[in-house]
Each structure stands twice: as structure tokens, then as C-alpha cells.
Amino acid sequence: MIDKLIAKIQKTHAPVVIGLDPMLSYVPEHILKKSYQEFGETLEGAAEAIWQFNKEIIDKTYDLVPAVKPQSAMYEQFGVSGMQVFERTVAYCQEKDLVVIGDVKRGDIGSTSSAYAAGHLGKVKVGNKEYAPFHEDFITVNPYLGSDGINPFIDVCKEEKKGLFILVKTSNPSSGEFQDRLVDGRPLYEWVGEQTAKWGEGHMGDTYSYIGAVVGATYPQVGKVMRKLMPKSFLLVPGYGAQGGQGKDLVHYFNEDGLGAIVNSSRGIIAAYKQEQYAKFGPEHFAEAARAATEAMIADIDGALQGAKG
Amino acid sequence: MIDKLIAKIQKTHAPVVIGLDPMLSYVPEHILKKSYQEFGETLEGAAEAIWQFNKEIIDKTYDLVPAVKPQSAMYEQFGVSGMQVFERTVAYCQEKDLVVIGDVKRGDIGSTSSAYAAGHLGKVKVGNKEYAPFHEDFITVNPYLGSDGINPFIDVCKEEKKGLFILVKTSNPSSGEFQDRLVDGRPLYEWVGEQTAKWGEGHMGDTYSYIGAVVGATYPQVGKVMRKLMPKSFLLVPGYGAQGGQGKDLVHYFNEDGLGAIVNSSRGIIAAYKQEQYAKFGPEHFAEAARAATEAMIADIDGALQGAKG
Numbered sequence: 001m002i003d004k005l006i007a008k009i010q011k012t013h014a015p016v017v018i019g020l021d022p023m024l025s026y027v028p029e030h031i032l033k034k035s036y037q038e039f040g041e042t043l044e045g046a047a048e049a050i051w052q053f054n055k056e057i058i059d060k061t062y063d064l065v066p067a068v069k070p071q072s073a074m075y076e077q078f079g080v081s082g083m084q085v086f087e088r089t090v091a092y093c094q095e096k097d098l099v100v101i102g103d104v105k106r107g108d109i110g111s112t113s114s115a116y117a118a119g120h121l122g123k124v125k126v127g128n129k130e131y132a133p134f135h136e137d138f139i140t141v142n143p144y145l146g147s148d149g150i151n152p153f154i155d156v157c158k159e160e161k162k163g164l165f166i167l168v169k170t171s172n173p174s175s176g177e178f179q180d181r182l183v184d185g186r187p188l189y190e191w192v193g194e195q196t197a198k199w200g201e202g203h204m205g206d207t208y209s210y211i212g213a214v215v216g217a218t219y220p221q222v223g224k225v226m227r228k229l230m231p232k233s234f235l236l237v238p239g240y241g242a243q244g245g246q247g248k249d250l251v252h253y254f255n256e257d258g259l260g261a262i263v264n265s266s267r268g269i270i271a272a273y274k275q276e277q278y279a280k281f282g283p284e285h286f287a288e289a290a291r292a293a294t295e296a297m298i299a300d301i302d303g304a305l306q307g308a309k310g
Numbered sequence: 311m312i313d314k315l316i317a318k319i320q321k322t323h324a325p326v327v328i329g330l331d332p333m334l335s336y337v338p339e340h341i342l343k344k345s346y347q348e349f350g351e352t353l354e355g356a357a358e359a360i361w362q363f364n365k366e367i368i369d370k371t372y373d374l375v376p377a378v379k380p381q382s383a384m385y386e387q388f389g390v391s392g393m394q395v396f397e398r399t400v401a402y403c404q405e406k407d408l409v410v411i412g413d414v415k416r417g418d419i420g421s422t423s424s425a426y427a428a429g430h431l432g433k434v435k436v437g438n439k440e441y442a443p444f445h446e447d448f449i450t451v452n453p454y455l456g457s458d459g460i461n462p463f464i465d466v467c468k469e470e471k472k473g474l475f476i477l478v479k480t481s482n483p484s485s486g487e488f489q490d491r492l493v494d495g496r497p498l499y500e501w502v503g504e505q506t507a508k509w510g511e512g513h514m515g516d517t518y519s520y521i522g523a524v525v526g527a528t529y530p531q532v533g534k535v536m537r538k539l540m541p542k543s544f545l546l547v548p549g550y551g552a553q554g555g556q557g558k559d560l561v562h563y564f565n566e567d568g569l570g571a572i573v574n575s576s577r578g579i580i581a582a583y584k585q586e587q588y589a590k591f592g593p594e595h596f597a598e599a600a601r602a603a604t605e606a607m608i609a610d611i612d613g614a615l616q617g618a619k620g
Binding site: 021023024032036041042043045046071073074076077078079080082083084087105106107108109110111112113115116118119120124125126127128129131133134142143144145146147148149167170171172173174175176177178179181182183184188191192195 | 389454481492
């Protein structure tokens with residue numbers, strides 16, 4: 001799947017992932033109204049609104065980008081109905097040939113990690129049959145529990161040709177509370193990054209490992225260090241746009257081959273119509289606004305990468 | 311909710327939580343067969359089997375223990391159908407007046423953590439209505455992202471009178487890879503524990519904070535240190551039984567008031583009928599075996615605590 005992700009990045013010239021993190025407050029009134037008319041102001045109604053919102057954004061952007069990243073929390077908040085729409089969103093994106101990164105940040109140990117891996121990336125056996133419940137292509141995982149937590153995910157990735165992005169340095173202001181603490185003179189995230197590179201070594205696609213890392217856009221100096229520390233690991237970079245990162249800050253997250261990173265924007269794209277810059281589209285054309293914001297983001301990042309080359 | 315947990319521990323003399331972590335391999339053949347006959351070898355069929363298994367164990371043990379801990383992964387592996395049974399299990403346990411600790415180990419930042427908190431502990435607003443999707447009483451959360459990740463959960467706990475157990479030192483062999491790394495001469499888990507105690511300070515029940523910590527049973531010396539470091543934090547202690555911990559090793563996880571910790575056993579209870587010691591019950595009476603194993607665990611831990619007093 002890492003090879004597919006790379007091929008699609010090369011084809012689209014867009015090392016960009018759209019974060020499908022819908023909040024009800026992003027969904028335009030006309031969609032909410034229709035959905036509530038059909039299902040009432042219920043969890044089903046909310047989930048249906050989210051689904052219609054997602055679908056229109058996917059329809060208007062799938063040809064521009066290689067990948068999407070639905071955020072599990074935004075679906076779980078609507079309970080079982082929300083998880084239904086999570087699954088439906090994954091399936092629909094895959095129909096559109098998008099690579100789907102499930103931002104689930106799961107992490108546990110042993111048989112429990114195996115169960116998460118089966119549910120999200122692999123298959124579960126029921127009697128003599130097998131099912132792939134949520135069937136994302138990649139997921140994000142939390143490393144705090146160490147190798148016992150990661151290896152069961154890697155085993156499933158190997159089997160299913162899927163991949164992981166392991167949280168190394170997150171984009172939020174307080175990420176430093178634990179991640180930046182010095183261990184033998186180096187911040188913890190470097191140790192986690194180094195370990196992630198080791199986990200990745202035996203699990204290579206054609207040019208990059210399918211065990212990648214999450215490194216936030218909001219700490220460009222960290223990106224530069226991590227890029228060198230884990231040259232074969234793909235970096236998933238959150239924190240662009242709404243959280244403050246810009247294309248010019250991100251060139252060092254990439255290798256000289258122009259690859260090695262994929263930058264996420266969520267709110268900045270899916271709720272673009274709420275920004276002054278894209279307000280002209282109006283709520284009726286929220287998905288066109290998302291497309292315009294995606295194009296602007298691609299131009300920003302691709303421009304910065306081309307500039308860095310020249 | 312921490313006060314209810316404590317009152318129930320005092321009433322039952324059982325600082326014990328049953329981990330509802332069902333794997334299909336634990337479910338006796340007669341339940342599987344019935345469920346597959348009704349729903350086929352499908353995810354629904356698997357989920358129904360898990361539900362029947364849980365229900366019988368709950369019916370046979372609810373009067374012995376204050377709390378249960380369903381492990382999200384074991385339900386997510388069966389997709390949406392699994393999550394339905396997760397919700398149904400939470401609801402059924404609450405009908406039986408059990409405190410439910412959702413072992414979800416979620417962790418993200420800002421609005422994403424808020425969404426997880428709403429979905430698992432709080433309420434989500436849909437139009438003018440409010441819903442409590444998975445409605446656990448406590449959940450486990452991962453601290454790797456720092457305060458930005460934890461505070462949104464705490465806000466919901468405060469509002470809803472619920473609680474958290476933050477992963478501090480987990481019970482698995484490789485937990486030390488990152489958790490034990492020395493930061494200014496002290497292992498990282500001590501810093502996380504100290505921070506957890508701080509998070510808990512402003513969020514007190516009558517005698518203990520509703521912001522607790524996960525500290526594994528497999529490292530008794532750590533338990534002793536953490537008990538002192540976070541005197542007002544309740545400790546959720548996994549790793550009893552199947553993972554190796556015993557009652558006598560656990561006395562130092564408790565304060566002198568005999569409180570302050572609750573010990574989890576999952577496989578050791580719910581799959582007790584597969585152990586030699588309880589094999590006499592047979593698969594037909596798996597839930598009686600679970601009850602016997604629960605009684606033995608309570609006797610082991612309560613005995614050790616009484617012994618420590620005397």
C-alpha cells in the first residue's frame with residue numbers, strides 16, 4: 001500500500017491528505033435539515049448528515065489527492081451510527097481509488113493490539129468465513145506501550161500489505177510535555193523515531209517502509225531532524241493550515257527525491273467555505289470551496305518543493 | 311462516579327474489575343452454534359455470540375464485583391456489529407449497577423479528544439437533542455500527547471461526574487522501552503504519574519480523584535513507588551493472573567485505608583473454564599467457572615490486604 005500511496009503522490013503531484021474530520025458545525029444547514037427531516041434529530045440523522053457532507057467533498061476532490069484521513073473520534077462521537085458512516089466513508093474513498101489512512105491512534109498490547117489490527121487493517125475469522133470490518137489501508141498508532149503494542153499491527157500489515165503511521169512528534173502545543181523530555185541527552189521523540197525506523201527496516205515497500213511516522217508540521221526543526229533520522233520512513237504531517245504550518249516550512253520533511261512525506265489538512269479544507277477566503281462559494285457550494293482550498297494547498301506545498309529543488 | 315466505585319468496593323470487599331475482553335475462541339461451542347444458526351457465520355453472528363457470552367458472565371458475577379472493564383478492541387474487531395454489542399454490554403452492566411470502565415485507550419488533541427470524550431463519557435448534541443452514545447462511566451486514555459490530549463476528557467468528566475484512568479505504567483514486558491527511559495534521573499512513567507496526580511488534584515471525589523492511573527500488576531516495585539507519588543489517584547491495575555501478578559504482590563498498590571486500587575482480570579475470569587483448575591465446570595457452565603474464578607481472585611486479594619493489615 002505504501003507503493004500505491006507513492007505512485008498516487010507522483011501522479012497527482014500532491015503529497016497531500018484530506019482529513020475527513022467532520023464536525024456537525026461544519027455541515028451546511030441544507031444538509032442538516034434534509035437529514036433531520038428524514039431521520040429526526042437523532043444519532044442516525046447526525047451520521048447521515050456527516051455521510052452526505054463527506055460524500056460531496058470526496059466527489060469534488062478525489063481526483064486531486066492521493067489519500068484521505070478520516071478521524072475516528074468524529075464518527076465515534078455519534079456512536080454505532082457514526083461508526084457505520086466511518087466504514088461507509090472508508091469504502092467510498094476506496095471505490096474512488098483513494099488511499100485511506102484511518103486516524104484511530106489505537107494502541108494496546110498483545111492479543112488486544114491484534115484485535116484492533118484485525119478490525120481496522122486485517123480480517124477477522126468467524127467460523128469458516130473471513131471479514132474485513134473497517135478495512136482502512138493505513139492506521140495511526142500510539143507507541144507508548146512499546147514493541148508489544150506495535151508488533152501485532154506490523155504482523156497484520158505484512159500479511160495484508162497495509163501500513164502504519166506511528167505517533168512520534170505530534171503537532172499540538174503540549175506535545176512537548178512528554179515527547180520532548182530528554183533521555184540520554186535527546187528528546188524522547190527521537191528515540192521513538194529511531195525505534196520506528198527500526199520497526200520499519202524489515203518492512204519495506206519498493207523505496208520506503210510501510211511503517212511510517214506522524215511528525216507534526218508545527219515544529220519544522222523537528223521535521224528536519226526526523227527526516228535524517230528515519231530516511232526510509234514516510235512521514236504523515238498534521239498541523240498544516242489551521243494549526244499554523246505552511247508549505248515553505250515543510251520542505252525539510254521531504255527527501256531529495258521529493259518524497260517521504262504527506263501533509264494533512266482537515267478543517268482548512270473541509271470547512272473552507274467558512275473562511276473569508278472561500279466565503280464566496282457559500283454553504284451550498286461547500287465542496288467546491290474544499291476543492292479550491294485543496295488546490296491552493298497543493299500549489300503551496302508543490303511550489304515550495306519545486307522552489308527547494310531549484 | 312469515583313465515589314460510587316469506592317462505595318461498591320467497600321460493600322463487596324472486592325477491589326476487583328472483571329475484564330470483558332471476549333475473543334471468539336473463549337466462547338463455548340453451544341453459544342457459537344446457536345448464534346451462527348440464527349445469524350450465519352457473519353459479523354452479526356460473531357457479535358451476538360459475544361453478547362450472549364458476556365450476558366451470562368455478567369449475570370453470574372455482577373453481585374460479586376463493583377466494576378467491569380470491556381476492552382474496545384475485542385468489539386471493534388467485529389466492526390459495527392461489534393460496537394453495537396459494546397454499547398449493549400455497557401448498558402446491561404449499568405442496569406446491573408456495575409461501574410463500567412471502557413478500556414478504549416483513546417488519546418488525541420483538542421476537538422478530537424473532545425469528540426472521543428463526548429462519544430464515550432459525555433453527550434453529543436444533535437439539533438436540539440442530546441445523546442450519550444457509548445456512555446461508559448470511566449475510560450482509559452493515553453497520555454503521550456500531553457495536556458492538550460487530556461484536558462478535553464477531564465472537562466467532560468467534570469461535567470458528567472465520570473472519570474479517567476490515564477496510562478502511566480502498563481503491564482506488558484516491553485512497556486519499559488519508552489516508559490522506563492530516564493528523564494532527569496527518573497523513569498518517564500514517574501513524570502507521567504506525577505502529572506496525572508496534578509491533573510487529578512482539582513478533580514476530587516470525596517476521598518480520591520476521579521482522574522486515576524493505569525499501573526500494571528507485573529511491576530510491584532513500581533506500584534509501591536506510584537502509590538506514594540500519587541496518593542489521591544485511584545490505580546487501575548491490569549496484569550493479574552494470566553499476566554503473572556498475584557494478590558500478595560499487590561498490597562503496595564493500596565493505601566492504608568485499604569483503598570486506592572482496583573485490580574483487573576480478563577482471561578483469567580471469563581475464560582476460566584478453559585483452565586485445568588476450573589475445567590470441571592465444562593463449557594456449558596462457563597459462567598459458573600467465571601464466578602468461581604472471581605471468588606478466588608477476591609479471596610486472594612482481600613486476603614492479602616487483610617494479611618497486610620494484621
